[in-house]
Amino acid sequence: SQTIHQWPATLVQPVGSPLSLECTVEGTSNPNLYWYRQAAGRGLQLLFYSVGIGQISSEVPQNLSASRPQDRQFILSSKKLLLSDSGFYLCALLAGGTYEQFFGPGTRLTVL
Amino acid sequence: AQSVTQLDSQVPVFEEAPVELRCNYSSSVSVYLFWYVQYPNQGLQLLLKYLSGSTLVKGINGFEAEFNKSQTSFHLRKPSVHISDTAEYFCAVSDTEAGSYQLTFGKGTKLSVIP
Numbered sequence: 001s002q003t004i005h006q007w008p009a010t011l012v013q014p015v016g017s018p019l020s021l022e023c024t025v026e027g028t029s030n031p032n033l034y035w036y037r038q039a040a041g042r043g044l045q046l047l048f049y050s051v052g053i054g055q056i057s058s059e060v061p062q063n064l065s066a067s068r069p070q071d072r073q074f075i076l077s078s079k080k081l082l083l084s085d086s087g088f089y090l091c092a093l094l095a096g097g098t099y100e101q102f103f104g105p106g107t108r109l110t111v112l
Numbered sequence: 113a114q115s116v117t118q119l120d121s122q123v124p125v126f127e128e129a130p131v132e133l134r135c136n137y138s139s140s141v142s143v144y145l146f147w148y149v150q151y152p153n154q155g156l157q158l159l160l161k162y163l164s165g166s167t168l169v170k171g172i173n174g175f176e177a178e179f180n181k182s183q184t185s186f187h188l189r190k191p192s193v194h195i196s197d198t199a200e201y202f203c204a205v206s207d208t209e210a211g212s213y214q215l216t217f218g219k220g221t222k223l224s225v226i227p
Contacts, residue, residue: 004155032213043219044156044202049212057212090155094213099144099163099206101215103155 002027004104006091012110019064019078021107023091026072032094033074034101035066039087050074086111114139114205118218125193126226133188133221135203143205145186146215147177150200159201162186173197198225 003026013019025031035047046059048066056066063082067075074091091104119134137143144163148156160171167179177188186203200222204215 034214041219044204044215044217046214046216049214051212059214088153092156092215098161099213100146100158100161101213103148103157105155106153108153 002031002093002095002102004091004093004102006089006104006107008107009105010108010110012112013081014112015083016080019076019081019085019109021076021089021109023074023076023104024072025074025091025093028072028093028096030071031096033068034092034094035074035076036090036092037087038090038106044090047076081111083111085109114143114207114216116203116205116216116218118201118203118221120221121219122222122224124224124226127195128192130191131189131193131197131223133201133203133223135186135188135218137184137186137203137205139184139205139207142208144208144213145177145179146204146206147171147175147186147188148202148204149173150202150220152199156202159188193223193225195225195227197223199223 005024034049036044038044050068064078089107092101115138117136125131146161147159150156160169162169162179170176200220202220203218
């Protein structure tokens, strides 16, 4: 079965600092991978998705970026965090053949 | 593009009472439909999905949902709720034609089960 690891679980960062959130998956190969952000009162917003190594699609203009250096690794980054980047970041993969997305445990980011 | 509307942001209900969480969607193409549940500070867990076939789908934890194409709705129901059902519930749609299968979510409904 598929497993998603996200780290760190929680993070407190000052405004203007860099960010790197990591997502790794097990139990599948060449999955579609997704980054979502959940902000208070705003539901879940798709930030990026990737259909393969080095292939990134951005859904929302922002100061975040994503990379997929390996098949089972998806990284979310920022050079300078904003207060508005605070939220709960979720990594997900598309379960092959079922069209459903399987979510990781998430990273709670607080920007102060 | 798709959009999802969850009509109730909060739903309080007494234990062992029935509950319905409402979801309406808008899309110019065919969609797949999903309900997810989120417990505090956790990721999302799939409750059920509609891809095709029977419009009444059953999921985990005794939940079911009915797809109504004419009303573009996918309401979630449970005949008798338990305290453990207290959580936030998200309705989502996925475009069947785009290869990304990205999900568009509603803003969520917080279900509070009262003892």
